[in-house]
Amino acid sequence: MSPFRPLHEAWTVRSASGDVRAPATVPGCVHTDLLAAGLIPDPYLDDNETHLAWIGRTEWRYETEFSWDGTGHQHVDLVCQGLDTVAAVELNGVRVGESANMHRSYRFDVRHALRTGSNRLTVTFGSALEYAERLREELGHRPGAYTQPYNFIRKMACNFGWDWGPTLITAGIWRPIGLHEWSGVRIAEVRPLVTVEDGTARVDVHVRVEKTGAAEVSAAIKGVAARAVIPEDGDEVVLTLEVPDPELWWPRGYGEQPLYELEVTAGEDVWRREIGLREVRLRTEDGAFTLAVNGVEVFVRGVNWIPDDCFPTRVGRDRYAARLAQACETNVNLVRVWGGGLYESEDFYDLCDRLGLMVWQDFPFACAAYPEEDPIGAEVEAEAREQVARLSAHPSLVLWCGNNENIEGYADWGWQEPLQGRSWGGGFYLETLPRVVAELDPTRPYWPGSPYSGSMDLPPNDPARGTMHIWDVWNERDYTVYRDYRPRMAAEFGFQGPAAYATIRRAISDEPLLPDSRGLLHHQKAVDGNLKLAVGLKPHFPVPGTFDDWHYLTQVNQARAIQLGVEHFRALWPHCAGSVVWQLNDCWPVTSWSAVDGDGRRKPLFHALRRAYADRLLTVQPRDGGLALVAVNDSARPWRASARAVRHGFDGSALAAQDLALDVPPRAVVTLPLAAPVAEPGDPASELITAAITDSGEQTGPIAAITEPDGGDLAVGRALWFFAPDRDLRLPEPRYDTVAEATPGGLRLAVTARTLLRDLAVFPDRLDPAAQADDQLVTLLPGERAEFLIDTAGLDERALIRAPVLRCVNDVVVR
Numbered sequence: 001m002s003p004f005r006p007l008h009e010a011w012t013v014r015s016a017s018g019d020v021r022a023p024a025t026v027p028g029c030v031h032t033d034l035l036a037a038g039l040i041p042d043p044y045l046d047d048n049e050t051h052l053a054w055i056g057r058t059e060w061r062y063e064t065e066f067s068w069d070g071t072g073h074q075h076v077d078l079v080c081q082g083l084d085t086v087a088a089v090e091l092n093g094v095r096v097g098e099s100a101n102m103h104r105s106y107r108f109d110v111r112h113a114l115r116t117g118s119n120r121l122t123v124t125f126g127s128a129l130e131y132a133e134r135l136r137e138e139l140g141h142r143p144g145a146y147t148q149p150y151n152f153i154r155k156m157a158c159n160f161g162w163d164w165g166p167t168l169i170t171a172g173i174w175r176p177i178g179l180h181e182w183s184g185v186r187i188a189e190v191r192p193l194v195t196v197e198d199g200t201a202r203v204d205v206h207v208r209v210e211k212t213g214a215a216e217v218s219a220a221i222k223g224v225a226a227r228a229v230i231p232e233d234g235d236e237v238v239l240t241l242e243v244p245d246p247e248l249w250w251p252r253g254y255g256e257q258p259l260y261e262l263e264v265t266a267g268e269d270v271w272r273r274e275i276g277l278r279e280v281r282l283r284t285e286d287g288a289f290t291l292a293v294n295g296v297e298v299f300v301r302g303v304n305w306i307p308d309d310c311f312p313t314r315v316g317r318d319r320y321a322a323r324l325a326q327a328c329e330t331n332v333n334l335v336r337v338w339g340g341g342l343y344e345s346e347d348f349y350d351l352c353d354r355l356g357l358m359v360w361q362d363f364p365f366a367c368a369a370y371p372e373e374d375p376i377g378a379e380v381e382a383e384a385r386e387q388v389a390r391l392s393a394h395p396s397l398v399l400w401c402g403n404n405e406n407i408e409g410y411a412d413w414g415w416q417e418p419l420q421g422r423s424w425g426g427g428f429y430l431e432t433l434p435r436v437v438a439e440l441d442p443t444r445p446y447w448p449g450s451p452y453s454g455s456m457d458l459p460p461n462d463p464a465r466g467t468m469h470i471w472d473v474w475n476e477r478d479y480t481v482y483r484d485y486r487p488r489m490a491a492e493f494g495f496q497g498p499a500a501y502a503t504i505r506r507a508i509s510d511e512p513l514l515p516d517s518r519g520l521l522h523h524q525k526a527v528d529g530n531l532k533l534a535v536g537l538k539p540h541f542p543v544p545g546t547f548d549d550w551h552y553l554t555q556v557n558q559a560r561a562i563q564l565g566v567e568h569f570r571a572l573w574p575h576c577a578g579s580v581v582w583q584l585n586d587c588w589p590v591t592s593w594s595a596v597d598g599d600g601r602r603k604p605l606f607h608a609l610r611r612a613y614a615d616r617l618l619t620v621q622p623r624d625g626g627l628a629l630v631a632v633n634d635s636a637r638p639w640r641a642s643a644r645a646v647r648h649g650f651d652g653s654a655l656a657a658q659d660l661a662l663d664v665p666p667r668a669v670v671t672l673p674l675a676a677p678v679a680e681p682g683d684p685a686s687e688l689i690t691a692a693i694t695d696s697g698e699q700t701g702p703i704a705a706i707t708e709p710d711g712g713d714l715a716v717g718r719a720l721w722f723f724a725p726d727r728d729l730r731l732p733e734p735r736y737d738t739v740a741e742a743t744p745g746g747l748r749l750a751v752t753a754r755t756l757l758r759d760l761a762v763f764p765d766r767l768d769p770a771a772q773a774d775d776q777l778v779t780l781l782p783g784e785r786a787e788f789l790i791d792t793a794g795l796d797e798r799a800l801i802r803a804p805v806l807r808c809v810n811d812v813v814v815r
Contacts, residue, residue, distance in 0.1 A: 004079070006178040007066055007121065013172075016059035016124075027313045029084060029172035030060050030125075043310075044588045044598070045507050047522040049166040056169030057130060062123045070116035073181035074212070078121075080106040082175025085155040086126040092119055100131070100375060101154040102174070103343060103364055104383040110179070125171035128155055135376075140422050143415045144368025145405075151368035154379045156307060157340040158366075163526040164583075164592040168310045175313075175345075185211035185267035188235075191392045192262055192275050193443045196294065201246040201277040205239040209266050221262045221275075222246075239264075248294050249276030249395040251333045252356030253301075253615060253634065259353060262393070276353060276395025282445035284454060287465035289447075289489035290577035291358070291398060299570065299634055299667070300578025301613045302334035302360070303327055303595070304492060307341040310587050317347040323585055324351050326596050330606060331613035334358040336491070336580050339404030340366035343387045352396035359396045360580070362450070363433055365403035369415055369424035380428055384436045392441045400437050400446045402429035405469065407449040408460040430456070450491045467491040470565075474532065474593075478539050479561035483568050483622065487576055490569050494582030494593035496526065496533055497558030498551055500601035501804075502765035507589035507598075515550045524591045533591075536561070540725045541813060548804035549812050556759050556809065558593075559608035559777055566612035567619040571630040573669050581609065604761060607776040611717040618643065618691050620674070620721040627679040627721065629672045629691050633664035640664075645691040647678045650732060650756045652782035655687065659694070684723035686730045690781070691719040720779055726813045731758055734810035736780075738801045747790040749773075749800065753780035758809035764790045766805050771795060 022037035097108035148160035161167035339362030508519035656677035764771035771792035
């Protein structure tokens with residue numbers, strides 16, 4: 001292996017004027033360095049962000065000294081895996097390179113500038129904001145969703161502020177940097193392209209090298225090897241490896257994720273990577289948008305992913321692992337890496353490979369018209385070529401998408417008049433990017449954008465074709481309107497809710513804490529966000545009278561909205577082939593659409609999503625003027641079971657019942673009409689329908705379990721249907737019995753209902769910020785019992801069983 005020497009020690013950072021100086025951590029960024037030195041307050045707390053705008057308009061100089069012994073390699077390169085963003089690189093006063101793209105790496109020949117002994121390396125970062133403003137002046141204004149010129153620089157767009165994120169314009173050496181010394185031959189790129197046919201996996205290993213003279217290259221996987229010689233005047237070769245009877249890589253829920261080590265050798269240089277053997281196709285005929293892996297069509301149970309921190313170097317493998325594990329807990333099988341963020345690190349994609357999480361990767365363009373002229377045009381092609389090649393080894397990556405909402409913006413957001421014929425990015429999405437993908441990785445599908453209907457001649461957000469984003473619900477309409485849509489792929493839809501109480505309290509010092517108090521409003525970045533939360537509550541609940549009621553009800557409303565949408569879209573399979581919820585995660589403490597807040601705490605939406613995305617789902621849906629029980633079986637085995645639908649009074653009495661036989665093939669949906677005695681209420685204000693499996697012995701509880709013959713466990717949630725919104729229900733004064741007992745490392749809280757309890761939830765983080773419960777929003781009939789496991793011991797048990805810690809909708813809706 002050619003020697004690589006990281007240069008991560010003894011860095012300092014200072015402003016160009018010299019007024020601000022601090023030790024620097026590399027990889028890192030100026031904000032985290034100044035924060036560590038105590039020179040700025042935490043930008044995530046209160047409204048500190050507003051006082052730190054000067055950082056994004058300042059030139060910053062990073063500097064270190066290192067020794068070099070003058071070893072005798074032919075080549076010495078300075079490898080910069082990530083510079084954020086507009087940088088000039090000097091070694092001993094000699095400019096050796098420059099950058100203007102956060103999304104690519106750089107390799108600079110520095111042999112001529114090195115000295116035996118002490119060397120000084122300086123990286124000077126100009127203001128990304130001022131660079132983008134200058135380029136906007138030169139190339140002409142391009143419209144976008146926000147005023148900042150993020151579309152004029154190849155940098156993480158959400159650094160410039162978003163409707164869930166702060167404006168914190170970073171600079172720094174954000175990925176590893178070091179010296180690479182080599183002689184003879186160097187492996188510059190490996191692209192293992194996998195196809196599967198007739199029981200054989202074919203791996204075409206594309207190898208590109210730098211070298212002097214001819215070079216022998218070899219590749220091997222699972223005992224199969226090949227070798228070839230690249231002549232003196234060439235730099236690429238393709239080695240074909242055919243693996244008979246391979247164990248295929250599957251998405252989670254569809255099979256296992258075996259990985260095989262692929263080794264490529266050229267001279268003394270060795271490249272190793274574990275890859276998966278699988279094929280992926282995208283079916284788009286007749287408006288469909290259906291992913292198929294290894295020939296099996298997959299319903300996408302997805303979430304959108306944004307950068308998990310405004311300062312990406314704070315997100316290491318452990319944090320990726322924690323967040324992606326949370327995605328798996330919600331039964332997700334696909335993560336869409338959204339176009340206003342990043343190409344994520346190797347750790348992210350490697351973890352997705354191992355977890356079976358499919359990755360839909362947007363190219364980083366979002367919500368704006370982008371100039372296609374140089375220097376932007378050249379940078380886009382360079383980054384695309386690098387990233388398509390870099391990620392080609394990952395079986396989890398199943399789709400390249402050209403952009404987020406830019407085709408829709410051009411067609412529907414009034415961009416064409418202000419553009420006055422100037423370029424807007426269409427050439428990237430319809431020509432450059434598909435050409436690069438077709439050349440470098442034709443084994444993966446490419447889609448020009450989301451939303452997109454398959455042709456520039458069609459409305460881009462047509463529910464009958466391609467991908468659709470549904471935002472009129474959050475912005476303008478009640479969440480029950482989700483049922484009016486029949487999309488082929490619901491690629492974005494979301495509903496807001498506040499962060500966990502402990503997260504809010506860590507970040508905001510308002511006294512008293514109110515929905516419209518200064519700090520909480522600063523952590524609400526959506527235009528009219530709190531107003532929309534209130535409008536969303538109005539059809540369902542009375543106006544909350546306290547902050548605690550507001551916090552609970554807005555979280556409940558968020559969870560119900562998304563659960564309703566997901567269950568509706570799943571019930572439309574195979575017409576609708578997926579649901580990609582906006583969004584899984586947050587980058588800081590904020591009121592947003594996330595299921596996991598900025599401190600990593602699970603919101604009630606998390607638990608609703610887990611139920612809605614279960615392998616097997618029972619849901620009551622309106623059908624043909626009545627109601628039906630829909631059984632969704634997204635498992636590999638037939639689902640044969642008996643179910644019972646019951647119309648209950650709120651006192652628990654059974655007013656009418658219907659037995660139903662479920663016979664649902666694998667990966668299928670069956671709809672069973674409910675008979676009028678069950679579907680038609682006598683008193684809508686005091687009745688509900690429950691539907692549950694009856695042959696598992698668990699029909700009286702909120703959850704029934706079905707054990708697969710192979711030992712797997714498929715959770716089947718009980719379906720509920722209320723005939724009126726909560727504000728119109730005659731919910732009883734809540735009465736229940738509680739028992740709390742210690743368990744290893746925590747506490748078990750058992751609640752036995754003596755009345756109907758609607759959306760019972762416990763919020764132990766109000767007592768201890770480290771505490772979380774394993775479930776939320778459980779509805780119980782009189783006599784039913786629920787258990788909550790709380791992962792922290794030593795809580796005040798008296799406070800644990802009272803509001804605002806233990807809550808149900810009955811607390812605020814009693815008539």
